[in-house]
Amino acid sequence: MSGAAPPLISGACRDALETWLSHIRALQGASDNTVTAYGGDVRDFLAFMTLHLGGPQGLGALAQISTGDMRAWMAATRADGVGPRSLARKLSSVKTFYRWLAEREGFEPTAVLSARAPKFTQKLPRPLSEDAAKAVLDTVALQSQTPWVAARDVAVVTLLYGLGLRISEALSLKGRDAPLPDVLRILGKGQKERMVPVLPVARDAVAHYLKLCPFPLEADGPMFRGVRGGALSPNLIQKTVAQTRAQLGLPATATPHALRHSFATHLLEAGGDLRSIQELLGHASLSTTQNYTAVDTAHLMDVYRRAHPKA
Structure with missing residues (x-):
């Protein structure tokens, strides 16, 4: 309407x-x-x-x-x-x-x-495999022939997968956040603050981009710039990821947000606990994070069978 x-x-x-x-x-x-x-x-x-x-x-x-x-x-x-x-x-x-x-x-x-909402099937996150996520990181740079733009896109995508950031959170970083510290303070949905460890690969990717970026780094200005110097639009990152997945033959579900899902799922597969992952993602409710347990049930059952004495 x-x-x-x-x-x-x-x-x-x-x-x-x-x-x-x-x-x-x-x-x-x-x-x-x-x-x-x-x-x-x-x-x-x-x-x-x-x-x-x-x-x-x-x-x-x-x-x-x-x-x-x-x-x-x-x-x-x-x-x-x-x-x-x-x-x-x-x-x-x-x-x-x-x-x-x-x-x-x-x-x-x-x-x-008392009005009841219509029933609908809850869509679970569709993460990428580890190999597919790495392929995206390796291929994103090929989507632009301008070196600083390619480095910028790699840096943003690395923050999505390496730190589990929302695209809006990555693009909200300011010049004063550089160089990235060991632990990054993120202000997420509902002004909810969380602390996210920064992997060296993410720090290096951002540093490489900033070295090539033709625009001056201003403390209160956006860290990630468009080609005209303004703040980078989320649509451009979404378009770049879409081109990347087409090149790699990945499904349409391989979106920027799927990289965040992949971050959580791969942590879970590596033995991370839900509470810690909840804090890293900035979820207000553990039930939201628990959706990730349904993503790879086969893996979790395999871990259970190998660990449980009576399995």
């Missing part, structure tokens, strides 16, 4: 939404991307209710939304081509907003909170 211009939302609803977004940004430390996603999901919901209920509605009307209204919204959203996973995310955003609004306005949000 977000593709069309939304109908007018009442001023009271709009003000409540902006107040809530400010609340989660300031008090919960939500990232800009999270706030933007929440805002879009709830605005689409309010826009639908404007049409569904016959005109701009105030906060009182929101308190009266029924189970049937929720079903109508979910059906319309699915009809717009939104998949079950995305609808579940939108419903979660609306419920989070309603919990806050109900407490603030003093009404019972049962109809909204």
Whole structure:
């Protein structure tokens, strides 16, 4: 529904939404991307209710939304081509907003909170094999004939696989972070801070890039630059990795984020414990990290059989 211009939302609803977004940004430390996603999901919901209920509605009307209204919204959203996973995310955003609004306005949000998200199959991470990950690192440099650009791409990809960084985290590094220390302080999702050990290969890759980079290294400026000197766009790294996987004949699941998955999986295979991997990845919940245990069950069972005295 977000593709069309939304109908007018009442001023009271709009003000409540902006107040809530400010609340989660300031008090919960939500990232800009999270706030933007929440805002879009709830605005689409309010826009639908404007049409569904016959005109701009105030906060009182929101308190009266029924189970049937929720079903109508979910059906319309699915009809717009939104998949079950995305609808579940939108419903979660609306419920989070309603919990806050109900407490603030003093009404019972049962109809909204009792709405059930559609079932969907949980997609587990699709890591690369160790050989494939190494091949990506070796081949990324071939995607550009400009030496400093090739070195830059190698440095970024090495940070994704060697340190388990998100692409946004790697590209958020500043000039003051060079040379990379033995342990790097990373500010991840929700402003959650973690400390990540830096492998020599990653430190060397970044140092090589900085030696070739034609732009001056400024303390508050981006470490990784585009060809015109501005901050490097994540899309360029995604494009470079896409070219690399095509050259190597790897599946479409071999994305920059898959390198982060590979970092975690290979640590697990090498005997790393989930708690330590959780801290390195910056996951808020261990259950998120536990997804990696399903990636290579055969390997884990082999370890179990060899280690267990009665296996």
